[in-house]
């Protein structure tokens with residue numbers, strides 16, 4: 001079965017309202033349809049790669065291709081998990097968690113979007129809380145980062161609500177204009193102090209965090225878990 005070769009297909013994150021998991025082919029098509037309908041007002045651009053400027057059909061295809069790309073070029077030292085977000089079985093958006101050199105650095109970054117009609121109801125906060133739980137509770141992360149352009153108060157607010165702190169700025173060129181990105185960062189201690197969303201993780205192979213708590217030596221493969229297994233699969 002496919003899941004034997006790619007165990008991450010079994011991973012589930014559940015919050016009171018949401019389920020986050022890899023989508024099936026047809027669900028990926030639904031996610032693409034959602035992007036085609038709209039992710040934000042056209043007068044602003046919340047992404048450093050302005051993929052939402054594409055016409056709807058190409059924008060939808062780019063969602064599909066980007067999903068396959070990140071599965072196809074998965075590597076233990078450079079991975080991105082694009083989790084579809086479901087509310088009552090209906091796909092509402094995408095939550096990404098990614099890392100480079102995770103086994104050594106133990107830091108993840110996140111990115112996300114919701115279909116326009118699903119925004120402003122707390123889903124963005126709940127899905128970010130889900131992947132923070134995966135990072136800190138599931139993968140024993142030390143820190144997580146995010147970022148939002150200065151004209152994106154909702155993304156910034158999601159981060160600060162969850163306990164992120166300012167981490168400087170970056171000046172980027174987007175749509176041929178210099179734009180300021182406010183970087184944000186959350187430590188394990190801040191996550192523990194602010195967490196207030198119930199999150200459960202299913203089908204993540206027991207990870208070194210648990211082994212260490214039990215006083216076992218985790219060796220040099222620590223924090224790779226099923227992420228490394230998937231890369232080999």
Ligand SMILES: CC(C)(COP(=O)(O)OP(=O)(O)OC[C@H]1O[C@@H](n2cnc3c(N)ncnc32)[C@H](O)[C@@H]1OP(=O)(O)O)[C@@H](O)C(=O)NCCC(=O)NCCS
Nearest residue numbers: 040046112113114119120121122123124125153154155157
């Ligand atoms: C960013 C995004 C994922 C957030 O998801 P969401 O479900 O809309 O966010 P939530 O409802 O959980 O929280 C939004 C918060 O921002 C606040 N907010 C919204 N607009 C605001 C404004 N103009 N000024 C200040 N705060 C604002 C909301 O009041 C809410 O905070 P509260 O819970 O304290 O009231 C979603 O809006 C989205 O997909 N936007 C377009 C794509 C995008 O920007 N992606 C992120 C790129 S960094």
